[in-house]
Amino acid sequence: MYKISRTKLFRYSIIALVIINVTIVELNIGVWVKLIQQRSYIASDFTNFYTAFAIIWNGEGSNLYTPGFQAQYQQELLNGYFLQQSVLPLPYPPYFPIFFSPLSLIPLDTAYFIWTLGQVLLLIWLFHFLNHYFENWNKHEKLLLSLTILAFWPLALTIIHGQVSLLILVFTTQYFVSIENYRLNTAGLWLAMLLAKPQSLLMPSIMTINKRYWRAGVIAGVVGVIIVIISSLILGYQLWVEYIRILPTLTGYFGKYGFYPDLHYTLRGILSNILGYSHATIINSISMVALIIGTIVLIMLWKEGIPGNNPKFKLYFSFTILLSAFLNLHTIPHDDVILILPVALFYDYLRINNYPKRAYSILVLISPAVFFVAAFSSFNFFGIIRPPVIIILIFLVWILYYLMKEFRKPSKNGIIT
Numbered sequence: 001m002y003k004i005s006r007t008k009l010f011r012y013s014i015i016a017l018v019i020i021n022v023t024i025v026e027l028n029i030g031v032w033v034k035l036i037q038q039r040s041y042i043a044s045d046f047t048n049f050y051t052a053f054a055i056i057w058n059g060e061g062s063n064l065y066t067p068g069f070q071a072q073y074q075q076e077l078l079n080g081y082f083l084q085q086s087v088l089p090l091p092y093p094p095y096f097p098i099f100f101s102p103l104s105l106i107p108l109d110t111a112y113f114i115w116t117l118g119q120v121l122l123l124i125w126l127f128h129f130l131n132h133y134f135e136n137w138n139k140h141e142k143l144l145l146s147l148t149i150l151a152f153w154p155l156a157l158t159i160i161h162g163q164v165s166l167l168i169l170v171f172t173t174q175y176f177v178s179i180e181n182y183r184l185n186t187a188g189l190w191l192a193m194l195l196a197k198p199q200s201l202l203m204p205s206i207m208t209i210n211k212r213y214w215r216a217g218v219i220a221g222v223v224g225v226i227i228v229i230i231s232s233l234i235l236g237y238q239l240w241v242e243y244i245r246i247l248p249t250l251t252g253y254f255g256k257y258g259f260y261p262d263l264h265y266t267l268r269g270i271l272s273n274i275l276g277y278s279h280a281t282i283i284n285s286i287s288m289v290a291l292i293i294g295t296i297v298l299i300m301l302w303k304e305g306i307p308g309n310n311p312k313f314k315l316y317f318s319f320t321i322l323l324s325a326f327l328n329l330h331t332i333p334h335d336d337v338i339l340i341l342p343v344a345l346f347y348d349y350l351r352i353n354n355y356p357k358r359a360y361s362i363l364v365l366i367s368p369a370v371f372f373v374a375a376f377s378s379f380n381f382f383g384i385i386r387p388p389v390i391i392i393l394i395f396l397v398w399i400l401y402y403l404m405k406e407f408r409k410p411s412k413n414g415i416i417t
Contacts, residue, residue, distance in 0.1 A: 017369075126169070
């Protein structure tokens with residue numbers, strides 16, 4: 001009886017998954033084109049941003065976080081098109097709409113396409129960076145990584161909605177490269193840029209508690225203060241006070257204003273499916289405790305002085321970003337575009353250390369299909385766990401396994417660390 005060797009089986013699996021991912025890329029483009037034809041993008045997050053841009057530009061900044069004023073402004077901008085949730089509240093700090101406010105001088109539709117062009121340019125930069133950074137990969141590995149990224153639904157979602165998740169990925173990537181090469185001043189600048197989405201700032205900044213990287217944390221803090229001061233001079237410090245005040249309110253939205261935690265691929269999403277929206281307080285409390293525990297774990301992890309040229313640095317950073325995305329209280333599906341970085345870095349770690357990577361390659365190539373199907377299906381494992389959560393948990397456990405493996409390695413003096 002003819003038996004297929006493991007090598008051939010792996011090759012056939014890769015070919016099949018490549019075909020599936022190419023199909024998903026085509027479907028992603030098709031969904032975006034359909035939404036453009038129907039003009040459905042005006043009910044996306046970009047309308048939220050554009051409203052904030054217009055409020056700032058027209059001198060109404062003091063009402064930036066006033067829901068009623070935002071709703072009225074959005075309806076006027078949409079010219080008769082009514083949002084199902086009545087208003088899309090702004091969950092971003094004041095300086096963000098200040099920077100982009102000139103876009104409000106352009107009609108909404110044109111501004112959306114300009115914004116989309118900016119996202120495409122960021123994506124081109126990302127591919128250029130990955131091709132250069134992973135220069136030791138063979139061309140097939142680079143091609144498969146690029147295909148997986150293009151097929152990844154969170155990427156399509158962030159472009160369709162006009163979100164900033166791709167920008168956050170670029171900031172995080174630049175921060176990683178800078179701190180890896182011990183360019184701490186530059187690393188601090190990129191870390192400060194994550195203030196655009198504060199929930200993405202917490203765990204990456206934890207690594208700066210290490211005495212090797214403390215200067216990056218100081219620079220980030222100084223730049224952050226400067227940003228707050230400049231934006232306060234333009235709009236008044238009260239807006240920052242208002243922004244800090246509304247953050248807990250946004251976390252408390254369950255099933256309204258575009259916030260649906262049960263659809264999120266996070267611990268909070270799992271809890272929302274188990275307990276239901278009626279137990280919002282319990283869900284948020286457990287999620288906050290888990291976030292605190294995760295923070296403590298990372299503080300202990302980064303106490304070790306790891307130089308950037310040590311392959312372990314990639315492993316630690318991958319775990320940090322992945323854990324941050326899973327435990328964050330406000331990681332929406334399009335925010336999972338950040339997973340591209342830790343997944344690629346962990347593969348590089350396996351490659352550098354000559355660890356088995358075939359199974360990991362299969363998992364990476366399967367991921368886009370899982371995320372895509374989940375986006376258009378209500379299926380949950382056991383009725384409570386979204387399929388992408390399983391993928392994320394597998395990645396976390398896989399990385400954790402190698403973290404434990406690193407801890408068990410003998411040090412130079414023969415003592416197990």
